Amino acid sequence: MRYVVSFQMLDDDSQDPRKSLLGANKSTRSAGTVSTVRYCIITPSRDEERFIVGTIESVLNQTIRPVEWIIVDDGSTDGTGAIIDRYANEYSWIRTLHRKNRGHRSVGGGVEAFLDAYSLLQSSDWRYLVNLDGDLTFASDYFERCFDHFRSMPRLGIGGGTIYDKVGDGLRLEQSPAFHVRGATKIYRRECWEELGGLWCDLAWDTIDELQANQLGWTTQTFSDLGLVHQRAAGSVWGPWGSAVNEGEADYIVGYHPLFFSLKCARHVFNAPYVVRSVGIAYGYLRAMVCRRSKMQNPALKAYLRRQQLRRIAGLSSIWK
Secondary structure, eight states: OTTOOEEEEEOSTTTOHIIIIIGGGOOOOOOGGGTTOOEEEEEEESSOTTTHHHHHHHHHTOSSOOSEEEEEEESOSSSHHHHHHHHHHHOTTEEEEEEOOOSSOOTTTTHHHHHHHHTTOOOSOOSEEEEEOTTEEEOTTHHHHHHHHHHHOTTEEEEEEEEEEEETTEEEEEEOOTTOOOTTEEEEEHHHHHHHTSOOSSTTHHHHHHHHHHHTTOEEEEEEEEEEEESSOTTTTTHHHHHHHHHHHHHHHHTOOHHHHHHHHHHGGGSTTTHHHHHHHHHHHHHHHHTTOOOOOOHHHHHHHHHHHHHHHTTOSOTTO
């Protein structure tokens, strides 16, 4: 689930999502009946000086612009704050929030910054709320097409595009279960967001929200036909070992079934960086257990997750489909 990710390199032009999905910020679509879609974006960012302009320009080029966008400088030590302030001075619907430097990057993927900004939203009639990382680029009709998906699926509560990491001159596909929407590009339908009642402020937040949504009868889905380019490979700020350890801690926080977790560790022996990844996941889980790491206190949700995991193992219908 969270960070259960493997990778596939896309080298030939026929598979390159920059050609088939991203469209180089060109769109042949008309906003049409969805032109009145009202949505807000919140972008937590820390030390994104190299990438934030690409993200901002991608949003500025959208066929449907947000009614409000708060970009959070989450204690950056580079020029991120100055860049976002410059854009906020130029566009009235862009605002900034500057948070104090805590001295390190949040392991929770900026969820605290996201929630701080959410409390400052001025728009009251939005239909969708977007959590968008500050190192993504995407086509000009990305959000328009996302809202098409939401419109066609009334019980879709959380959705978002497929992420491709930029690696050298190529792109690397992040593969994960279809129900898992990466935290870097989550779109919440308002009714679902309000039923969730907030987010878990720690590792695993982007798994817990999906579990809650599915438990409440909503569906969650990554859109395979819509791509975004992650200008920095997933987890690169933590390194292969640190990312694996974080993943193991997240699994402990959520309450993975021991059998499912064991099988997961065994499976990752064959995923780069091979044995190191499996050992790191197991270490993170055991360290969290020994240190009595704070974990999700929702017995019903934990039971739901474990039922789904056992059904997955047995080949039965589950959130994995």
